[in-house]
Amino acid sequence: MPADETVIFDQPCPIRDVLDRIGDQWSLLVLEALSHGTLRYSDLMRGIGDISKQMLAKTLRRLEMDGFVTRKVFAEVPPRVEYSLSPLGRSFMQQVQGMIAWADANHRDIVLNRRAYEQG
């Protein structure tokens, strides 16, 4: 067992690259919201509740850039912009569903662990 496995994440590492985009506190939440259907910018603001305008815009731009989300602008007044999951995004969310189901099933244990830790 030579120690050549110390560097776990290689430079062009897909896991690292995708996780860096996903692991930013908001991306998964936005994708989850969109997985229920197309939403406008203000719908996402209201739905998520505690995201700032700036971060929502930034998160959406990145998700659009990576091809997870589709942005459709309507030339109306007041302006209307609709966001929805692309096929790639839907495909990704199928994977995430497993995680969400797991969270649902194990949330109780986690909360219990947290409480126990705080008291021990």
Next chain:
Amino acid sequence: MPADETVIFDQPCPIRDVLDRIGDQWSLLVLEALSHGTLRYSDLMRGIGDISKQMLAKTLRRLEMDGFVTRKVFAEVPPRVEYSLSPLGRSFMQQVQGMIAWADANHRDIVLNRRAYEQG
């Protein structure tokens, strides 16, 4: 910021609660590293590469608190501390594996999308 104004995500929302802990740039990376086996603090530093000591400590503490990770301290000098996935953590990582495999399979498309976005 009002911490309980979510509309889509209800108050005792498992998805939101777990995602908030997981979606923090480092947790998934640490869990991924530990999924290959037990590691010491310094192994994790080297393996992940660009995490700061403070964030690694903080991330590990939270992961331990939630019960994903087990911390074993050996009374030696210099001190030795081993981190490993708990059964709960392993169970969670089974779900994450799907995401990782997906990332592996779709990384190419994502990079292509990014490039296309930057040019158009």
Next chain:
DNA sequence: GCCTGATGGTCGTGTTTTTAGACCATGTCG
């Protein structure tokens, strides 16, 4: 005509989070 409201953001500023680096205790090796 004028004021108000709605939309999808951007901008500037102040607050929070993260980083980089020094530092600590302690025993081993040279």
Next chain:
DNA sequence: CGACATGGTCTAAAAACACGACCATCAGGC
């Protein structure tokens, strides 16, 4: 003695983020 290794913590500086103001535009009420 003096350097080295470990697992952190503490502090000051940098980066990320939140909050409110603001923009253009048109519809509807007055």
